[in-house]
Amino acid sequence: DTFSALRSIRQARGSEGRLLRRLRAYLREESARLRRLSRFYEKVRALHQDPGASVDNPLLAFSLIKRLSSDWPSVIYSSEATENSRALHAGFQELQRELPGAEDLDGAARALMRLQDVYALSVKGMANGLFQHTSTDRPPLYSPGRRVAYDTGDYYHSIAWLEEAVSRFRLSYGSWNPEEERGSLEDALDYLAFSYFMAGNISHALTLSREFLHYDPSNQRVTRNVAKYEKMLAAGGDRAGRPLQRPNATQLQNRDAYEELCQGLGTQMAPEQPSHLGCSYETNGSPFLLLQPAKKETLRLQPYIVLYHDFVSDAEAETIKGLAGPWLQRSVVASGEKQQKAEYRISKSAWLKDTADPVVRALELRMAAVTGLDLRPPYAEYLQVVNYGLGGHYEPHFDHATSRKSPLYRMKSGNRIATVMIYVSPHFGLREIRVDSSRVQSERGWRGLSAVEAGGSTAFIYANVSVPVVKNAALFWWNLRRNGDGDGDTLHAGCPVLAGDKWGE
Numbered sequence: 001d002t003f004s005a006l007r008s009i010r011q012a013r014g015s016e017g018r019l020l021r022r023l024r025a026y027l028r029e030e031s032a033r034l035r036r037l038s039r040f041y042e043k044v045r046a047l048h049q050d051p052g053a054s055v056d057n058p059l060l061a062f063s064l065i066k067r068l069s070s071d072w073p074s075v076i077y078s079s080e081a082t083e084n085s086r087a088l089h090a091g092f093q094e095l096q097r098e099l100p101g102a103e104d105l106d107g108a109a110r111a112l113m114r115l116q117d118v119y120a121l122s123v124k125g126m127a128n129g130l131f132q133h134t135s136t137d138r139p140p141l142y143s144p145g146r147r148v149a150y151d152t153g154d155y156y157h158s159i160a161w162l163e164e165a166v167s168r169f170r171l172s173y174g175s176w177n178p179e180e181e182r183g184s185l186e187d188a189l190d191y192l193a194f195s196y197f198m199a200g201n202i203s204h205a206l207t208l209s210r211e212f213l214h215y216d217p218s219n220q221r222v223t224r225n226v227a228k229y230e231k232m233l234a235a236g237g238d239r240a241g242r243p244l245q246r247p248n249a250t251q252l253q254n255r256d257a258y259e260e261l262c263q264g265l266g267t268q269m270a271p272e273q274p275s276h277l278g279c280s281y282e283t284n285g286s287p288f289l290l291l292q293p294a295k296k297e298t299l300r301l302q303p304y305i306v307l308y309h310d311f312v313s314d315a316e317a318e319t320i321k322g323l324a325g326p327w328l329q330r331s332v333v334a335s336g337e338k339q340q341k342a343e344y345r346i347s348k349s350a351w352l353k354d355t356a357d358p359v360v361r362a363l364e365l366r367m368a369a370v371t372g373l374d375l376r377p378p379y380a381e382y383l384q385v386v387n388y389g390l391g392g393h394y395e396p397h398f399d400h401a402t403s404r405k406s407p408l409y410r411m412k413s414g415n416r417i418a419t420v421m422i423y424v425s426p427h428f429g430l431r432e433i434r435v436d437s438s439r440v441q442s443e444r445g446w447r448g449l450s451a452v453e454a455g456g457s458t459a460f461i462y463a464n465v466s467v468p469v470v471k472n473a474a475l476f477w478w479n480l481r482r483n484g485d486g487d488g489d490t491l492h493a494g495c496p497v498l499a500g501d502k503w504g505e
């Protein structure tokens with residue numbers, strides 16, 4: 001799929017570039033064809049308007065007969081137009097395999113709804129930020145949340161998106177070109193009324209349906225609905241006062257804590273033992289680190305979470321991304337004894353052996369030196385390189401296996417003692433997107449450099465730490481306690497990526 005990694009989204013942009021070139025070629029051919037047709041038309045018309053060009057003239061009579069018996073049929077029955085559109089179709093079909101499909105459209109819409117939820121963004125702000133570059137007062141007809149939310153019976157989201165659509169339509173009614181758009185104020189009113197009806201808010205459904213009839217008085221179905229709603233209201237069937245419940249699609253138990261951490265509200269230092277937290281240079285008694293000690297920032301002692309700054313160089317980061325790029329596949333999670341893709345982990349990943357490149361080997365040696373762990377086979381897994389896409393995330397989970405059935409145990413390495421995660425890409429490309437919300441607001445991009453507000457932090461739910469994406473830094477934590485049991489305090493998540501590009505290893 002396309003939406004699950006930024007790299008694939010970039011490739012999709014490349015595909016559209018190729019489509020554009022094909023359309024340009026088609027337009028060129030068709031314009032030339034029409035120009036030729038016009039020339040023929042003008043030529044014949046000129047003959048008809050010329051009083052001197054009488055068919056008494058044998059030569060002109062001959063050319064009339066030739067035109068009618070030969071030129072006109074070949075003009076009328078020319079296959080040029082068909083050939084041009086056949087070439088256009090063939091060009092499209094050639095690319096079709098690599099174009100996003102229905103699954104991508106759904107995934108992308110769900111990603112936007114997720115961002116809206118996790119970062120408490122307003123639909124208005126998102127619609128402004130995302131659609132602004134075309135025109136500010138154009139209704140967000142293709143509002144992503146709207147269709148998917150509505151189709152899945154998620155009225156909490158569909159109402160928010162439809163309200164925005166209706167208010168934009170009302171503002172611009174009559175002033176946009178309907179040929180360019182799909183949908184209308186009536187459509188939006190119709191869907192919105194039904195969403196309110198389904199959510200139990202009958203009086204709102206009634207008001208909107210009446211507004212609909214104002215534009216389309218002869219609609220029988222809506223007329224019947226109005227009568228039905230009036231009857232229901234008279235019988236006292238309104239739930240207008242109740243707030244809409246957000247569907248807990250993901251069944252997240254710690255949703256509030258998770259979202260607060262993602263929003264950057266939980267990064268305060270632990271009150272316990274603050275003097276042990278902070279920054280230091282570490283050599284770990286390792287010859288590797290004598291000349292260039294690790295820059296360690298201790299974030300928590302229990303569970304032990306540290307961040308090594310400048311762990312890789314920009315060049316190494318680029319090499320890793322380049323090596324992994326062609327191998328990226330939708331990330332999977334353990335599900336019983338199997339591995340499969342899941343809504344709660346959306347990204348693409350690839351595995352790199354240390355034999356793939358000297359850079360990978362050097363990284364493994366550095367990780368071993370810093371952590372003091374033996375990372376030689378079979379003790380460590382291969383390097384997993386992850387690229388997140390639109391709203392990509394990894395909801396709260398443990399890296400260690402919590403069940404004996406886990407596929408982890410089939411590998412000889414046993415359970416995952418520790419995780420090292422290197423952020424190889426900053427959040428960049430934020431400048432075009434403006435999100436209007438109380439939390440995230442900026443003229444040129446996101447506030448500060450920490451990128452916390454740009455999303456994509458790694459959040460430790462119980463430890464109450466959220467680690468922003470610090471480019472080239474490595475995050476380390478122990479998953480297991482000394483006795484080998486899983487440490488329940490390590491529950492952690494990759495927050496949805498709001499904007500930019502998040503790669504980790």
Ligand SMILES: O=C(O)CCC(=O)C(=O)O
Nearest residue numbers: 394457458493494495504
């Ligand atoms: O991307 C992140 O911040 C977390 C990723 C993670 O937890 C994992 O890959 O296991």
Ligand SMILES: [Fe+2]
Nearest residue numbers: 397398399492
């Ligand atoms: Fe994890």
